[in-house]
Amino acid sequence: xxxxxxxxxxxxxxxxxxxxxxxxxxxxxxxxxxxxxxxxxxxxxxxxxxxxxxxxxxxxxxxxxxxxxxxxxxxxxxxxxxxxxxxxxxxxxxx
Amino acid sequence: xxxxxxxxxxxxxxxxxxxxxxxxxxxxxxxxxxxxxxxxxxxxxxxxxxxxxxxxxxxxxxxxxxxxxxxxxxxxxxxxxxxxxxxxxxxxxxxxxxxxxxxxxxxxxxxxxxxxxxxxxxxxxxxxxxxxxxxxxxxxxxxxxxxxxxxxxxxxxxxxxxxxxxxxxxxxxxxxxxxxxxxxxxxxxxxxxxxxxxxxxxxxxxxxxxxxxxxxxxxxxxxxxxxxxxxxxxxxxxxxxxxxxxxxxxxxxxxxxxxxxxxxxxxxxxxxxxxxxxxxxxxxxxxxxxxxxxxxxxxxxxxxxxxxxxxxxxxxxxxxxxxxxxxxxxxxxxxxxxxxxxxxxxxxxxxxxxxxxxxxxx
Ligand code: SF4
Ligand code: SF4
Numbered sequence: 536x537x538x539x540x541x542x543x544x545x546x547x548x549x550x551x552x553x554x555x556x557x558x559x560x561x562x563x564x565x566x567x568x569x570x571x572x573x574x575x576x577x578x579x580x581x582x583x584x585x586x587x588x589x590x591x592x593x594x595x596x597x598x599x600x601x602x603x604x605x606x607x608x609x610x611x612x613x614x615x616x617x618x619x620x621x622x623x624x625x626x627x628x629x630x
Numbered sequence: 631x632x633x634x635x636x637x638x639x640x641x642x643x644x645x646x647x648x649x650x651x652x653x654x655x656x657x658x659x660x661x662x663x664x665x666x667x668x669x670x671x672x673x674x675x676x677x678x679x680x681x682x683x684x685x686x687x688x689x690x691x692x693x694x695x696x697x698x699x700x701x702x703x704x705x706x707x708x709x710x711x712x713x714x715x716x717x718x719x720x721x722x723x724x725x726x727x728x729x730x731x732x733x734x735x736x737x738x739x740x741x742x743x744x745x746x747x748x749x750x751x752x753x754x755x756x757x758x759x760x761x762x763x764x765x766x767x768x769x770x771x772x773x774x775x776x777x778x779x780x781x782x783x784x785x786x787x788x789x790x791x792x793x794x795x796x797x798x799x800x801x802x803x804x805x806x807x808x809x810x811x812x813x814x815x816x817x818x819x820x821x822x823x824x825x826x827x828x829x830x831x832x833x834x835x836x837x838x839x840x841x842x843x844x845x846x847x848x849x850x851x852x853x854x855x856x857x858x859x860x861x862x863x864x865x866x867x868x869x870x871x872x873x874x875x876x877x878x879x880x881x882x883x884x885x886x887x888x889x890x891x892x893x894x895x896x897x898x899x900x901x902x903x904x905x906x907x908x909x910x911x912x913x914x915x916x917x918x919x920x921x922x923x924x925x926x927x928x929x930x931x932x933x934x935x936x937x938x939x940x941x942x943x944x945x946x947x948x949x950x951x952x953x954x955x956x957x958x959x960x961x962x963x964x965x966x967x968x969x970x971x972x973x974x975x976x977x978x979x980x981x982x983x984x985x986x987x988x989x990x991x992x
Contacts, residue, residue, distance in 0.1 A: 536847060536848045536849060537848075538847060538848050549777070549805075550775060550776075550777055551737050551738045551776075551777030552777075555711075557685065559635055559683040560635070560683070564685060566685060566686070566713040566737075568715065568737070568738040568740075568777050568779055568805065568806060569686065569688070569715055569738070569740065569779065569806075570686075571637055571638075571685040571686055571713070621848050622847060622848065622851065623806075623851045624805040624806065624848065624849070624850070624851050
């Protein structure tokens with residue numbers, strides 16, 4: 536299976552994966568089976584838009600508008616980040 | 631030096647277990663039921679751990695389901711904000727108990743797999759009927775959608791069944807498969823000859839895991855732990871002593887790793903006598919091998935020292951006779967010939983070697 540997200544794919548965090556604040560270390564952390572992934576502000580901004588409803592394209596649009604950044608660059612960053620999570624099965628997608 | 635806060639804690643709730651795997655990582659001297667911590671002591675330890683910075687809690691054993699209060703303990707951990715992972719053989723996880731655990735906020739289950747067929751699995755676990763019961767529990771976990779990791783402990787007798795192990799993980803809907811070659815601590819040190827895989831098996835395993843990983847990308851994630859006797863360099867044990875994780879034994883002793891009690895000159899504080907924060911930051915045992923200053927020159931001048939911290943302290947003691955030595959698994963260790971000798975002895979005695987099963991505590 537390809538890990539690439541299509542524009543219409545709607546990513547979500549499956550049961551057992553969640554984001555929460557890590558008060559002690561600052562920043563957000565992604566908690567997954569037997570793994571804690573420290574999130575930088577960009578990762579947290581992406582994941583806060585991942586809800587199973589928004590499509591990949593909508594998430595990219597939203598981020599590009601919010602940070603007034605070039606869409607193509609944002610798309611590449613989001614694609615890379617989400618693929619990394621998908622490879623560990625920390626992220627799943629609905630068509 | 632100032633230590634970072636811990637990320638993960640392993641709570642060995644009990645040493646009791648219906649199985650008696652010959653590679654069990656529990657110490658050879660086990661804690662009996664009468665010395666186990668009470669429910670409220672564990673609950674308080676979980677709150678202290680969360681305050682200290684722990685994010686992940688592994689509820690382990692022995693068989694954690696041997697504790698009747700497992701759901702209460704899970705709830706206490708969940709309420710403290712910890713991510714709760716149950717490390718289990720599955721025996722004792724009835725549908726009623728799974729209901730209670732789900733209601734208590736259990737996040738994930740790591741199910742051990744002794745083999746892919748009843749005859750082999752039951753022989754390794756020393757428990758007749760164990761495989762059938764485990765498979766029933768696995769189906770129940772799948773039906774409920776509880777996130778599942780399958781932990782296959784691999785050795786001479788089951789490495790050749792790796793293909794079937796991978797298939798089973800997919801069939802059971804596991805998201806992750808740990809292919810963990812047996813590590814020689816605890817009971818496994820008494821079973822080197824019976825358990826050590828051959829070098830050919832190890833190489834074949836590496837290839838198969840790489841192939842399956844590519845084929846199942848996005849469906850099943852893999853973690854592969856090779857047998858370190860065949861490696862050139864040691865593993866980073868616990869991400870460094872007193873650096874990322876800690877362990878509480880059934881009787882409340884707080885340990886830097888599950889085998890730490892094999893180092894006889896260390897004294898370990900109990901959670902009933904001292905706060906977890908004090909133990910983590912200020913106890914002699916946790917400070918004994920923090921950082922890399924205690925290591926011999928071989929390691930201190932090596933570019934890998936920030937990767938493996940000189941390897942495992944318990945293995946250094948067990949094989950080189952000095953807990954501060956370079957892990958003898960390392961090619962650069964002056965004691966590496968001892969590992970080679972252990973390997974050769976194990977291979978010579980392998981034919982027909984019988985298991986020495988772990989003996990259950992009362
Ligand atoms: S390794 Fe085997 S005997 Fe040891 S706790 Fe796990 S299931 Fe029980
Ligand atoms: S010499 Fe020490 S630091 Fe270097 S690889 Fe070996 S064990 Fe690791």
